[in-house]
Amino acid sequence: MTTAPQPKDPAPPTGNGTPLLTATDVRTAFHTARGPVQAVDGVSLTLREGETLGIVGESGSGKSVLGRTLMGLITDGPGTTVSGSVLFDGRDVHALTPAGRRALWGTEAAMVFQDPMTSLNPVKKVGTHLSESVRLHLGLSRAQARERAVGLLRQVGIPEPSRRADQYPHELSGGMRQRVVIAMALACGPRLLIADEPTTALDVTVQKQILDLLQSLTEELRMATVLISHDLATVAGRTDRVAVMYAGRLVEYADTAAVFDRPRHPYSSALIASVPRLDLPPHTLLPAIEGSPPDLLHPPPGCRFAPRCGGATDRCVTEAPRLTGHAGDRETGAVACHHPLGADEEATV
Structure with missing residues (x-):
């Protein structure tokens, strides 16, 4: 063990106790x-x-x-x-x-995906990735969005954020690209x-x-x-x-x-x-x-882990x-x- x-x-409950x-x-x-x-x-x-x-x-x-x-x-x-x-x-x-889901994404709920290179447009600069969402959802001007983008890069620990904002994704390391993706997710305060x-x-x-x-x-x-x-x-x-x-x-x-x-x-x-x-x-x-895990096209009728479990009984094989x-x-x-x-x-x- x-x-x-x-x-x-433990996280305190929300004010009204509702998840x-x-x-x-x-x-x-x-x-x-x-x-x-x-x-x-x-x-x-x-x-x-x-x-x-x-x-x-x-x-x-x-x-x-x-x-x-x-x-x-x-x-x-x-x-x-x-x-x-x-x-x-x-x-x-x-x-x-x-349209309602698009309004939800970014402003209230955001997602960080596995591979940052597939989440970033290779022909757009890092600062553009960040400024587009805040201009769309927060109504910021171009200058305000640029300032917000640089601030987000600084918040996620990227050095020289002003310079990095003018670079393309392929010019950054894997760790930096992942930080950019996190900054994009946090851009509108989800x-x-x-x-x-x-x-x-x-x-x-x-x-x-x-x-x-x-x-x-x-x-x-x-x-x-x-x-x-x-x-x-x-x-x-x-x-x-x-x-x-x-x-x-x-x-x-x-x-x-x-x-x-x-x-x-x-x-x-x-x-x-x-x-x-x-x-x-x-x-x-x-x-x-x-x-191996079961084929989900034809899962077993009982417990799906039963074929790999040394403690499985007849009940496990037939009843989920x-x-x-x-x-x-x-x-x-x-x-x-x-x-x-x-x-x-x-x-x-």
Whole structure:
């Protein structure tokens, strides 16, 4: 069992006690030539102002699709089916018109994507990327927008911000480009920030700088933040709660320290056990989760982790477990497992 991380101080509730973001039974399916792929299958979660939620899981577990669905970037239409509700400050994101969603993006909710080069136009200067949104949403003049752009670059820790504003994305390092993308997301002062694998392809030192920057800005601006990652170390100590996804479903949803110190789902336990530890002797083989995630075109009828779980029973193979418990319970949280682990148990995979 790994040592529990030092969690953040719990975020205080909003003034009226209502969550800023409430997702209920969210389902997102993509229609393919082989049939529908249920990428997100019945996810429910809440997020309050000033709170940070980590969403973790293997590649292909549905994390990024969930983030885009929460933002309203994926909607019900040709090729996709989206159901359930996503309420942002009481408004149903998916009931908004396209113009209403565009008004929401940037000013109230923003997203940082995995690859900054695909988020930046290579033929536009960095300052133009930043000034366009503030001129559109905040009505600033060209000079005011330029001043705002330079200030944003300075806020995210880019040296010589005036000079960098006149450069093109390819003239910046990967870490600087990611900071520019973060500055773009923060340009209009959003209340919700969804960061989807914000440190992908960055070296370890730059990863820490970016994560520290996101954490400090979240605390300074009192934003609600969703941090999506396949790396458990990314969310440890930087989030208030963790939602563990597997094959499109939430399998565990609890206080961060509880998940890392007392994981109740075998998948959560196996993920944590596979993380390298400094206290292990040299050349120690890390435990691996045998097998592969299920084909979401034809998911198994019971627990989707059952084929890879050493503790699975006949019930697990035939009956899908429901997420039971409450994410706010600091001792147990919520878990979707017929045989949840106890305080001193580790998963058998």
